[in-house]
Amino acid sequence: MGDRVWAAESGRGLSMRELRTVAVLGLGLLGGSVGLGAARAFGRVRRVGYSHRAGTRRRALEAGVVDEVRGTAAAAAGGADLVILASPMGTFPELMAEIRPAVGARAVVTDVGSTKVLPVRWAGKYLRGAEYVGSHPMAGSEQRGLEFARADLFEGRACIVTPTGQNRREAVRFVRRFWEALGMRVQEMGAAEHDRVLARISHLPHVLAAALVRSSALEEMLLCGKGFLDTTRIASGPVSVWRDILLANAGNTAGAIGRLTGELERMRRALERGDEKTVVRLLEEARAKRGELVARKLARHELPE
């Protein structure tokens, strides 16, 4: 590959001349949206899909999410230039082992998993010799299933790509540009750093929303307003997805919980001793910091409104 395979075209689309066939393993919200997004971004790329459910394979074909489906992951991965693992993370080891013999010498494998240390470790073990570059396209989490898939799911969202020292630079660029073609802002980061940061900004808020709901009685919560509903919204996300994420990133998430309870304790102690100065300082620093966050995200056109 290399830079010569990339050519800027009109609009945001970059033609990936060497991307002729993309295999999407797992046809839920994310896999389905990859299929639809790829059709929109690349006119002539062939999209091959795999799901372990025959019904899902049929519906994916009918909905035009992919051009063809295969009954095994290995059959779908064979001959693809880019293989994307889009099934639940818990299935990755088995899936990697199964597709390994079918992955072509010039192919690149990536995934859409929400944590990255484990997939990178698994790839080293089960995809040995194949080129694997971890991806975390940050989109969708409350809805599940093919029926919610849409071509613009990734549009304007962040994607973190986690190369290792073993990756060929061209392979990393290939994966980056694929997500960029789907409208994502791509950022590179080590897998360990990814998991540490995500524990704080994604996995911790989920734990927190659940804990907040658990610590109030239903009758009390019925009095709540929009603020409480917003704060707890992510507690309604799918349990199996979050179970996998939290267990895959248990150490970092536990550490993030510890940092947060430390902050909560500071406020609790200040309230118990009626320490107005500290209460004000804690609130003001948080308000200023969130204000800066919103301003920076607005400047980067990363806020929805």
Add this chain to the structure above:
Amino acid sequence: MGDRVWAAESGRGLSMRELRTVAVLGLGLLGGSVGLGAARAFGRVRRVGYSHRAGTRRRALEAGVVDEVRGTAAAAAGGADLVILASPMGTFPELMAEIRPAVGARAVVTDVGSTKVLPVRWAGKYLRGAEYVGSHPMAGSEQRGLEFARADLFEGRACIVTPTGQNRREAVRFVRRFWEALGMRVQEMGAAEHDRVLARISHLPHVLAAALVRSSALEEMLLCGKGFLDTTRIASGPVSVWRDILLANAGNTAGAIGRLTGELERMRRALERGDEKTVVRLLEEARAKRGELVARKLARHELPE
């Protein structure tokens, strides 16, 4: 007063025949919206306003938020059938002492404060002999100032009224129906219970949003998505308002923080020992409980969408 003063009219409006003059002390978001809402709900009620700022008094008149303004709180309260304290809670003791001599024998005093134990205690001390019924209309908190006031601010929102054993039943009904006429769902509760419940569903989420923002670096938060922004939104609320609320309800809020950190610790320990069963149970219970909350609020038409 009594039931005979109420007569159902067309629409949701209830005529309060004995409500001829309402005094609004404090002309910010809430006070201004009370003025605008009262004009819409009661055609012929005279609305008298007070603000300690001359500029605010002038703007309130120009905007039609009230029919007239007075330069002192006592002058505004004199002759009113209903007096509403809508200034920051910290000003209540002084305001109550100042208006006490001017409050008529048949008048009822209420307020819009976000905690209720302290206002009730203050009323016992500074409004002695006058009829005071505490109110907490739960609307607005992120925006401040007269310019955001609107007639429908209270529409469809909850209002908690906190009578004591000393209140005449008619006075409580008078206050209830005032808020109902502004479109609110009114619920009665003791002041102590109000503060305990609000600590959990309102004051704790604020503390939490602030702690979450404080426990991550800005550069890390820049990667965040909509979930994190929703969860932390209320950390952008006005510091002086939240300082007053948290300090006025310090004991309950500290207790609620303790309950929450207990829940967080359960999850942290489960993650540290890789206890999948407990992780799943904690997530599932929270998800089911929030689902029930949303279903109950939908059934009661209490959700915006």
